[in-house]
Each structure stands twice: as C-alpha cells, then as structure tokens.
Amino acid sequence: MSLGTLYINPQSPRSTCLVSIIKALGLDIKIQSFEEVENFKELFPLGKTPAYYENDGYKLTEFVALIEYFISISNNETYKPKNIKDNVQVLRWLSYINQDMVNVWCKFIFASPTDEIKKINSDAQRAQFSYLENELSSRPYIAGDYITIADIYLFSWYGLFSDVIGGEIKVDFPVLTKWYEDVKENDAIAKEIANP
Known part of the structure; x- marks a missing residue:
C-alpha cells in the first residue's frame, strides 16, 4: 500500500523533479494531477502544488520541505547529506x-x-x-x-x-x-x- 499521494502540476518542473526523486528513492507514493481532484482546495487551501497527503492525514507542501521529508523517510542513502x-x-x-x-x-x-x-x-x-x-x-x-x-x-x-x-x-x-x-x-x- 502506498504511503500517500503527491499532487502535482504535470507542467511544473518542481513537480516533475519531485516525481523523479520519489522514483529514485524507491518510495511507494501515488502521483496524481491536482486537476483530477475535485476537492483539492479543501485538502490544500492555497491550491498550490506540489502537495503531499499521507494516508494518516499528514499534509505537507513546499518543494524544499517535501524533498527533505522524502529523503528522510527513504531507506536510500544516496541523497542523504553526510553531515x-x-x-x-x-x-x-x-x-x-x-x-x-x-x-x-x-x-x-x-x-x-x-x-x-x-x-x-x-x-x-x-x-x-x-x-x-x-x-x-x-x-x-x-x-x-x-x-x-x-x-x-x-x-x-x-x-x-x-x-x-x-x-x-x-x-x-x-x-x-x-x-x-x-x-x-x-x-x-x-x-x-x-x-x-
């Protein structure tokens, strides 16, 4: 079962970069265009992407915070800073x-x-x-x-x-x-x- 869903704008380099990072880290996260979600602004009132909704209800936005979080929860050591x-x-x-x-x-x-x-x-x-x-x-x-x-x-x-x-x-x-x-x-x- 996936950890959660990353809502993206497929036209945005921020979103497409995050999708590639998630794949490389081996994280099981569903990717979905925000345009396909009727209640996106209810979930994320600012209406901005990328936006992450975890299955336990945890929500996170902002590109840099998302990168930090995904690297932290991954078992892949490749992109974890050494100190x-x-x-x-x-x-x-x-x-x-x-x-x-x-x-x-x-x-x-x-x-x-x-x-x-x-x-x-x-x-x-x-x-x-x-x-x-x-x-x-x-x-x-x-x-x-x-x-x-x-x-x-x-x-x-x-x-x-x-x-x-x-x-x-x-x-x-x-x-x-x-x-x-x-x-x-x-x-x-x-x-x-x-x-x-």
Whole structure:
C-alpha cells in the first residue's frame, strides 16, 4: 500500500523533479494531477502544488520541505547529506535555486513582454549563471564534493534557465556546462529527467 499521494502540476518542473526523486528513492507514493481532484482546495487551501497527503492525514507542501521529508523517510542513502554542514549547504542551494533563480525565470516568461523587461531578466539570469560558474570552479558539485539533490534540482531547471540567457552557453559558461554533463552522465535521477 502506498504511503500517500503527491499532487502535482504535470507542467511544473518542481513537480516533475519531485516525481523523479520519489522514483529514485524507491518510495511507494501515488502521483496524481491536482486537476483530477475535485476537492483539492479543501485538502490544500492555497491550491498550490506540489502537495503531499499521507494516508494518516499528514499534509505537507513546499518543494524544499517535501524533498527533505522524502529523503528522510527513504531507506536510500544516496541523497542523504553526510553531515549537518552538508545538509545546510544543500538547503541553501535548494532555496537559492527555488527562490532567486526560478523567480527571475518567471519574471522573464510571465512579465510584460517588453524588450527592456526581458533584457533586465535575461541579464539577471546570466549573472546567476556567472555566480554558479564561479562557485563550481572550486568544487565539482553545487553543495560540495558529491552529487546532492541541489544538483538534481538545478539540473532539472538548467535548460529553461539557459533559454532565458540566450547566447552560447557552452562557450560562455564552460564550467557549468561540464557540471551539467557530469551530473547527466553520473546520476540516475538526472538521466530520467533528461530522457523522460
């Protein structure tokens, strides 16, 4: 019997990334589109996805909290940080990607379609890629010396962020490009995200 149900928006990278993580962790969790549930807003008044409803009535929302919970209840040690410092670095990067980077992308995609607004947000996303390029110059992965969920989450958004920046990503950001290829080659979740 499944542990519970994760309600998703199939169009959202946050949701699709979580589905891949759940599969890789080997968790028995039912996946369902929130649009298929008549009483979704009764269960989750904010109406936001992803949202998790456990069979015992426990409810949880917010991407970073969901990741932390699913990793904690899993027997799979692959993505569990090795110590508290690694854990807070993973949380730091998940927050940065989920807030700062995704917000800039949303402003580019959903904001007023003027060239000036698009340029402002494209430049902001490019500055974020420059920051990542610099950070990855001193270590192989986002949060340290091994692949973490922070790498997987950035990986899941990488193509969308790249579209905002434009230009030649491989030339402009060679270290970030190398990181992307390494994660794609060496991580099961990234392989699934890259080849759904």
